Amino acid sequence: MGKTIIISNRLPLQINITEKDIEVTPSVGGLATGLKSFHKEGDSIWIGWTGMPEEEIPDDLKGKVLEEAKKQNCLPVDLTSEEIEGFYYGFSNRTIWPLFHYFMEYSEFEPEDWESYKRVNQKYAEAVLENLNDDDEVWVHDYQLLLLPKMIRDKKPNVTIGFFNHIPFPSSEVFRTLPWREEILEGMLGADLIGFHTYDYERHFLRSVKLILRKDSTFNEIHLGNRIVRVDSFPMGIDYQKFSDASLNQQNQPSSENSNFQKKLDYHKNSTSDAKLIISIDRLDYTKGIANRIRAYGYFLEKYPEYKEKVRLVMLAVPSRTNVPQYQLLKKEVDELVGRINGRFATVNWTPIWYFFRSMPFENLIDLYSSSDVALITPTRDGMNLVAKEYIATRTDQTGVLILSEMAGAAHELNEALIINPNNFEQIVDAIKTALEMPKEEQIRRNKMLQKRLKRYTVEKWAKDFMNSLREAKNRISKIKAE
Numbered sequence: 001m002g003k004t005i006i007i008s009n010r011l012p013l014q015i016n017i018t019e020k021d022i023e024v025t026p027s028v029g030g031l032a033t034g035l036k037s038f039h040k041e042g043d044s045i046w047i048g049w050t051g052m053p054e055e056e057i058p059d060d061l062k063g064k065v066l067e068e069a070k071k072q073n074c075l076p077v078d079l080t081s082e083e084i085e086g087f088y089y090g091f092s093n094r095t096i097w098p099l100f101h102y103f104m105e106y107s108e109f110e111p112e113d114w115e116s117y118k119r120v121n122q123k124y125a126e127a128v129l130e131n132l133n134d135d136d137e138v139w140v141h142d143y144q145l146l147l148l149p150k151m152i153r154d155k156k157p158n159v160t161i162g163f164f165n166h167i168p169f170p171s172s173e174v175f176r177t178l179p180w181r182e183e184i185l186e187g188m189l190g191a192d193l194i195g196f197h198t199y200d201y202e203r204h205f206l207r208s209v210k211l212i213l214r215k216d217s218t219f220n221e222i223h224l225g226n227r228i229v230r231v232d233s234f235p236m237g238i239d240y241q242k243f244s245d246a247s248l249n250q251q252n253q254p255s256s257e258n259s260n261f262q263k264k265l266d267y268h269k270n271s272t273s274d275a276k277l278i279i280s281i282d283r284l285d286y287t288k289g290i291a292n293r294i295r296a297y298g299y300f301l302e303k304y305p306e307y308k309e310k311v312r313l314v315m316l317a318v319p320s321r322t323n324v325p326q327y328q329l330l331k332k333e334v335d336e337l338v339g340r341i342n343g344r345f346a347t348v349n350w351t352p353i354w355y356f357f358r359s360m361p362f363e364n365l366i367d368l369y370s371s372s373d374v375a376l377i378t379p380t381r382d383g384m385n386l387v388a389k390e391y392i393a394t395r396t397d398q399t400g401v402l403i404l405s406e407m408a409g410a411a412h413e414l415n416e417a418l419i420i421n422p423n424n425f426e427q428i429v430d431a432i433k434t435a436l437e438m439p440k441e442e443q444i445r446r447n448k449m450l451q452k453r454l455k456r457y458t459v460e461k462w463a464k465d466f467m468n469s470l471r472e473a474k475n476r477i478s479k480i481k482a483e
């Protein structure tokens with residue numbers, strides 16, 4: 001067996017150009033955090049974009065970028081500003097992302113963006129084909145590269161290809177509105193195995209294939225002439241040990257980080273008040289339900305005034321896709337909402353919301369997870385949501401309460417959390433109260449079960465399961481062909 005080639009839009013590293021040199025930092029986001037552990041251990045190369053427009057990398061630093069990427073077994077695909085606009089901000093994030101998260105009114109159908117999406121998928125395909133041996137296995141990731149499996153298959157009919165979709169696959173009634181729906185489905189069907197986080201996404205996909213391509217499936221398999229495509233669900237886990245170890249280490253040695261954030265958190269921890277901490281962590285994205293979460297928190301303070309000065313919401317919103325108008329509008333809305341609630345409820349000794357619009361070092365994230373009493377996670381749609389799982393893993397003393405939206409893929413596995421409908425304010429408000437008042441024994445009882453499950457189904461197991469299923473699917477096809 002050869003190597004595994006992982007392909008995703010972004011590499012797990014981010015290149016920034018400083019004065020006359022380059023700076024390499026890890027990239028933030030669910031896919032990168034999750035797959036990094038798999039990549040580190042195995043014999044794999046990772047193909048993707050560095051996050052910098054090609055024109056902005058000076059010629060004399062191009063070699064250095066390649067060299068730095070290679071140190072981490074990564075191969076950069078260069079994208080021009082024009083490609084980033086059409087393929088990434090355009091078709092990926094103004095068409096597919098909103099549509100697949102049921103924000104149909106945000107979804108734009110621009111033929112030029114579609115053309116760019118096809119061209120850039122072809123560019124990734126060429127990068128793969130240049131590095132591909134016949135016995136290699138190819139693992140394509142996510143909604144930016146839906147056409148890639150077929151593009152590779154057309155050139156290498158026998159190669160093993162897996163595809164995993166990290167975001168929801170919407171109901172066929174939503175998916176069918178896409179003008180390029182046939183090409184997208186055919187692109188995905190170039191894989192031998194197509195994986196989703198949940199059974200629902202898998203059913204939606206199979207139903208779309210039946211409705212749009214008129215292809216039936218039997219026992220999750222679609223027969224396409226001389227090929228069979230298997231479709232299955234693989235709920236992504238986390239590197240459990242990494243999060244629980246980091247949390248234990250943090251508790252033993254106070255952080256030396258002297259950031260504004262750290263000072264604030266230390267202040268909160270050391271303050272004599274018994275104020276409880278609720279955390280909220282996401283990329284600033286309209287699918288994460290951030291604005292409604294703040295509104296619900298405001299409503300909570302109004303409905304239960306006895307909680308004034310007794311609770312604090314620490315909100316970390318990581319900047320994301322800042323070129324897309326909806327994200328700019330959301331930023332404005334969140335700024336205003338935070339201002340309004342702080343303006344209305346704050347006292348001399350107390351600010352109800354601490355809001356950070358930036359990304360934070362891993363250690364701060366761990367500190368935030370482990371020093372809070374409640375995690376409030378209320379996406380209106382979310383493929384999985386790893387933050388919910390990471391929160392549970394850092395609770396080494398098994399206290400803490402997770403409030404989680406039923407619209408997150410993770411809700412299917414985390415039944416012991418307080419599960420809410422993110423559109424039901426009253427329910428969120430009551431869940432906040434229940435969480436703040438939950439007896440320690442009950443918190444421990446719930447978290448014990450959650451931790452047991454998350455410890456067992458880690459990201460490593462997820463990747464192994466996917467790859468084993470891919471091999472099984474491929475072997476079965478070869479056997480059928482031989483018979």
Ligand code: GDG
Nearest residue numbers: 029030031033166318359360361362382383384385386387
């Ligand atoms: C997509 C899907 C699916 C966040 N802020 C910081 C930071 N993070 C890390 C978290 C976590 C990751 O980013 C976020 O993952 P999520 O899963 O919550 O969300 P998306 O980025 O939307 O991911 C999602 C995922 O793909 C995987 O398939 O679950 O549904 O939308 O790991 O820890 N990390 C650091 N600083 C931060 O400020 N270091």
